[in-house]
Amino acid sequence: xxxxxxxxxxxxxxxxxxxxxxxxxxxxxxxxxxxxxxxxxxxxxxxxxxxxxxxxxxxxxxxxxxxxxxxxxxxxxxxxxxxxxxxxxxxxxxxxxxxxxxxxxxxxxxxxxxxxxxxxxxxxxxxxxxxxxxxxxxxxxxxxxxxxxxxxxxxxxxxxxxxxxxxxxxxxxxxx
Amino acid sequence: xxxxxxxxxxxxxxxxxxxxxxxxxxxxxxxxxxxxxxxxxxxxxxxxxxxxxxxxxxxxxxxxxxxxxxxxxxxxxxxxxxxxxxxxxxxxxxxxxxxxxxxxxxxxxxxxxxxxxxxxxxxxxxxxxxxxxxxxxxxxxxxxxxxxxxxxxxxxxxxxxxxxxxxxxxxxxxxxxxxxxxxxxxxxxxxxxxxxxxxxxxxxxxxxxxxxxxxxxxxxxxxxxxxxxxxxxxxxxxxxxxxxxxxxxxxxxxxxxxxxxxxxxxxxxxxxxxxxxxxxxxxxxxxxxxxxxxxxxxxxxxxxxxxxxxxxxxxxxxxxxxxxxxxxxxxxxxxxxxxxxxxxxxxxxxxxxxxxxxxxxxxxxxxxxxxxxxxxxxxxxxxxxxxxxxxxxxxxxxxxxxxxxxxxxxxxxxxx
Amino acid sequence: xxxxxxxxxxxxxxxxxxxxxxxxxxxxxxxxxxxxxxxxxxxxxxxxxxxxxxxxxxxxxxxxxxxxxxxxxxxxxxxxxxxxxxxxxxxxxxxxxxxxxxxxxxxxxxxxxxxxxxxxxxxxxxxxxxxxxxxxxxxxxxxxxxxxxxxxxxxxxxxxxxxxxxxxxxxxxxxxxxxxxxxxxxxxxxxxxxxxxxxxxxxxxxxxxxxxxxxxxxxxxxxxxxxxxxxxxxxxxxxxxxxxxxxxxxxxxxxxxxxxxxxxxxxxxxxxxxxxxxxxxxxxxxxxxxxxxxxxxxxxxxxxxxxxxxxxxxxxxxxxxxxxxxxxxxxxxxxxxxxxxxxxxxxxxxxxxxxxxxxxxxxxxxxxxxxxxxxxxxxxxxxxxxxxxxxxxxxxxxxxxxxx
Numbered sequence: 002x003x004x005x006x007x008x009x010x011x012x013x014x015x016x017x018x019x020x021x022x023x024x025x026x027x028x029x030x031x032x033x034x035x036x037x038x039x040x041x042x043x044x045x046x047x048x049x050x051x052x053x054x055x056x057x058x059x060x061x062x063x064x065x066x067x068x069x070x071x072x073x074x075x076x077x078x079x080x081x082x083x084x085x086x087x088x089x090x091x092x093x094x095x096x097x098x099x100x101x102x103x104x105x106x107x108x109x110x111x112x113x114x115x116x117x118x119x120x121x122x123x124x125x126x127x128x129x130x131x132x133x134x135x136x137x138x139x140x141x142x143x144x145x146x147x148x149x150x151x152x153x154x155x156x157x158x159x160x161x162x163x164x165x166x167x168x169x170x171x172x173x174x175x176x177x
Numbered sequence: 178x179x180x181x182x183x184x185x186x187x188x189x190x191x192x193x194x195x196x197x198x199x200x201x202x203x204x205x206x207x208x209x210x211x212x213x214x215x216x217x218x219x220x221x222x223x224x225x226x227x228x229x230x231x232x233x234x235x236x237x238x239x240x241x242x243x244x245x246x247x248x249x250x251x252x253x254x255x256x257x258x259x260x261x262x263x264x265x266x267x268x269x270x271x272x273x274x275x276x277x278x279x280x281x282x283x284x285x286x287x288x289x290x291x292x293x294x295x296x297x298x299x300x301x302x303x304x305x306x307x308x309x310x311x312x313x314x315x316x317x318x319x320x321x322x323x324x325x326x327x328x329x330x331x332x333x334x335x336x337x338x339x340x341x342x343x344x345x346x347x348x349x350x351x352x353x354x355x356x357x358x359x360x361x362x363x364x365x366x367x368x369x370x371x372x373x374x375x376x377x378x379x380x381x382x383x384x385x386x387x388x389x390x391x392x393x394x395x396x397x398x399x400x401x402x403x404x405x406x407x408x409x410x411x412x413x414x415x416x417x418x419x420x421x422x423x424x425x426x427x428x429x430x431x432x433x434x435x436x437x438x439x440x441x442x443x444x445x446x447x448x449x450x451x452x453x454x455x456x457x458x459x460x461x462x463x464x465x466x467x468x469x470x471x472x473x474x475x476x477x478x479x480x481x482x483x484x485x486x487x488x489x490x491x492x493x494x495x496x497x498x499x500x501x502x503x504x505x506x507x508x509x510x511x512x513x514x515x516x517x518x519x520x521x522x523x524x525x526x527x528x529x530x531x532x533x534x535x536x537x538x539x540x541x542x543x544x545x546x547x548x549x550x551x552x553x554x555x556x557x558x559x560x561x562x563x564x565x566x567x568x569x570x571x572x573x574x575x576x577x578x579x580x581x582x583x584x585x586x587x588x589x590x591x592x593x
Numbered sequence: 594x595x596x597x598x599x600x601x602x603x604x605x606x607x608x609x610x611x612x613x614x615x616x617x618x619x620x621x622x623x624x625x626x627x628x629x630x631x632x633x634x635x636x637x638x639x640x641x642x643x644x645x646x647x648x649x650x651x652x653x654x655x656x657x658x659x660x661x662x663x664x665x666x667x668x669x670x671x672x673x674x675x676x677x678x679x680x681x682x683x684x685x686x687x688x689x690x691x692x693x694x695x696x697x698x699x700x701x702x703x704x705x706x707x708x709x710x711x712x713x714x715x716x717x718x719x720x721x722x723x724x725x726x727x728x729x730x731x732x733x734x735x736x737x738x739x740x741x742x743x744x745x746x747x748x749x750x751x752x753x754x755x756x757x758x759x760x761x762x763x764x765x766x767x768x769x770x771x772x773x774x775x776x777x778x779x780x781x782x783x784x785x786x787x788x789x790x791x792x793x794x795x796x797x798x799x800x801x802x803x804x805x806x807x808x809x810x811x812x813x814x815x816x817x818x819x820x821x822x823x824x825x826x827x828x829x830x831x832x833x834x835x836x837x838x839x840x841x842x843x844x845x846x847x848x849x850x851x852x853x854x855x856x857x858x859x860x861x862x863x864x865x866x867x868x869x870x871x872x873x874x875x876x877x878x879x880x881x882x883x884x885x886x887x888x889x890x891x892x893x894x895x896x897x898x899x900x901x902x903x904x905x906x907x908x909x910x911x912x913x914x915x916x917x918x919x920x921x922x923x924x925x926x927x928x929x930x931x932x933x934x935x936x937x938x939x940x941x942x943x944x945x946x947x948x949x950x951x952x953x954x955x956x957x958x959x960x961x962x963x964x965x966x967x968x969x970x971x972x973x974x975x976x977x978x979x980x981x982x983x984x985x986x987x988x989x990x991x992x993x994x995x996x997x
Binding site: 059 | 651659661665
């Protein structure tokens, strides 16, 4: 006869911390990118005011919440969806899938394909948000890695890429 | 063969097909523990005499709770809510939906309301909000193309707020889809052509788009081969019941493929042209299909080449050198559109400027392109297309498909 | 030719194969609103070290899983009783069966009991007696699960059950689970699937809904079996930890094919090859899957001559569109049989003769045939004794069946 035990799931603290830091930085970078890059700005213009988007990992987070205020300013709203009005959710099923996505082993597109994450909300806004996310990744990451993360690496001028990159790193990192 | 690192496949709808399957519905209902179905349809279905056929086939063996054929082509929350009253008032315990996409989507919405005993459908909007099986639901598609009977999504409009609401859950799927050749037998030639090309597009796109997997591929190949072998025969000989059944089966196979691996740019643009100009879905599909292949050519040409075999058969495949097969596939699809154009007396449109409404007026104008391209970049299917699609990309394809010019593949933006 | 009259098809399983497949289990349980699964492991699964990866898939989820290790090879009603007590007492709401066929079998019976009343076992006996969906039932198979993971049949002691509701809801094939398989088990599973798929694919009346599944299983086995066996012992390199290599993918594909084979044999009545190989396996040391592989070309040749099976179609699935298109129409069937014999030949060499090429090589003598067929026809009236004998005799000598 066999033996019965219960298994209490362990927490994956290190992975959670990595994601927390990564998503915190990306969230701040999105806010800055909306100021320094015209294309990102235009994408946010297509999203209504007083609208919050969350990218969250089930079931314990972390999350990345960005939104537009009543007067159209882009804000980073922190690492938790708790007590926030969320209009659009991009939900990653579990922490391992989030690791695949945020260590660039799977691009955003491939993660969608493999049902690692799903959408809850209006698709046009989600499409806009994914474009924002892609643009920020192009700014933040060296080309060789960013190519893994986005579907089509854009033909931006070197000046646009580098000046944007410097501004975003500085302002997101030290909060200038 | 293509083996992805990870894939999923689910197609849990029971498929009953044949020339006399409607008669088996009472048995199916019994197996599902249901006694009083509500039959849903639209006016077109009734006018084509299809409700009569369904009623005659089942009325001796099951008590029909009610028949409602008042589902409009753009069904909304109010219709669903009205139908839930009909369902409850007549003590129904199952739904039979006879029709195309709109009727099936309405039925899915209705099933949520009556199963969850709710009044407000909005509580269940979005992805994965349902947690348990719904009431017995039998779908009888009448168009052999849309594949709605196999998709886990439903779109229902809210006309008061000018929005479309998306519902997504595996529990929305019908229990059984009935594929009976009598349901498509009277479909006019150009409808048959458009719906079959819709199914063809499902199959072809599911084979080349990002979520492709070995199981969806196998379904897609079967579907393409069946459509290719039977479509022109059926158009020329509309009462070919066997051919009709095979086309309907092919549409079902294509539905199984694309509901698992989804579709790309052909649908992205098709949805938008449908939304902006009101062009029937199947027409958009057949026009954009060759362009979808050309647009993604640089990324997926080996897959496109593989499609030549089911499309054109072994002789053409063997006679075409390996490096020419992908181009030959595209050429073959263009030729198929041309043949359908000829066989339907010109009613099957080959390019955008050729699409006419009932009064013979052009439905798509160049001035619509801007709006079409804007909507396209927000369409969900763009995620699944191999190449990125932005505003300029959409414009590029729209310009070419205006008068049927092949796409200049050098102009497609590629990975920098 | 096509099946003009009625056809009925249902495959309710959700397939999920590949990297991180195990990690999808909690999310998929959420779809069914299940929160506390009971996970069953066979003895062999415990030895193969499958508990850890499955258990860890629940890390960082909100679900507390019950783990029962060591389901015996031949469970009895008392095992069911013990497990149903555990399930109910601990408030479980879903079952996950990991490993071999015996666990799958046990889990199905257990699910009947825990989804309804304890007395249900008696009333649900037989065919299609279960009238409503049971609790969520997921499986994580090894190749050795021999198709039981994908069908709707189960039996225990003297009870047997067949129902669509016994087919699992979800099937996860994960590289970490299938890597442990031995060569013998892989060949057995693959050949079993190849036989049932080949017969389904070449049916005189094509069933268009089974066709894609059968086509895929045949194609997968033909392309992956030999390379996987050839590279079975190769060590993992550094790169292989980052990207899945072909052998890993191939093994997963083969297990998927064997799942599909199991599903097909549930939809279709067993072909003559499966019936003969089951019977033959009692006369020698070889498993019925391996024998089925050996008998397959002979059985197909016989079925083509006797009942019009479309063996020429098989060439497409076995060799792909290029070879199919280049082969003249009237030689396609023969070519396909040649490929099947080739596979058998390669397996013979790769396994140093463990997989025989002929029945004579399997150590079965001619005078056992008639006794065996006699016994078969007692259980199965529809059997064509003469045809069976002819298949066996040809397979004994390795001579194609050219007339009947």
